[in-house]
Amino acid sequence: MIDVLIAGRLLRDPQRRTGQSGKAFTTAMISAAVEGADDRQLVSVIAFGDQAERLGRLKAGDSIAVAGPAKLTTWDRDGETRQGLNVTAMGILSAYDARKRRGDTDGKEKPKARQNGSGTRDWNAAYGTDPGFDDAIPF
Secondary structure, X not given: OEEEEEEEEEOOOOEEEEOOOOOEEEEEEEEEEOOXXXXXXXXXXXXXXXXXXXXXXXXXXXXXXXXXXXXXXXXXXXXXXXXXXXXXXOEEEEHHHHHHHHOOOOOOOOOOOEEOOXXXXXXXXXXXXXXXXXXXXXX
């Protein structure tokens, strides 16, 4: 197996299920861009425990990043060999999670930093705080 980090969009709503052992899990299908190709790769995802709950709250079209062990698969369909990728999600990050971590869950769009005359962003005008990144860098 290989460890991967896949980013893409959910093709359809994740499906919550229960296995024969009674353990809950969630499955999903992600469409991920392939660098240098016009194609997209379909990625099957399965998640257990907390990750299954997080995945199950998302909807089709949501952006998502999934990390975990992956397995390449092949199968024949109509005489043509096809390839796929199955990932067991050990970590999931959605756009919602990123907004939540920044405290942006109130649904209101935050102000954007304005471009000032020197070509840098005016963070004080946008957020009322100085991020402190304007110190001189000795080269």
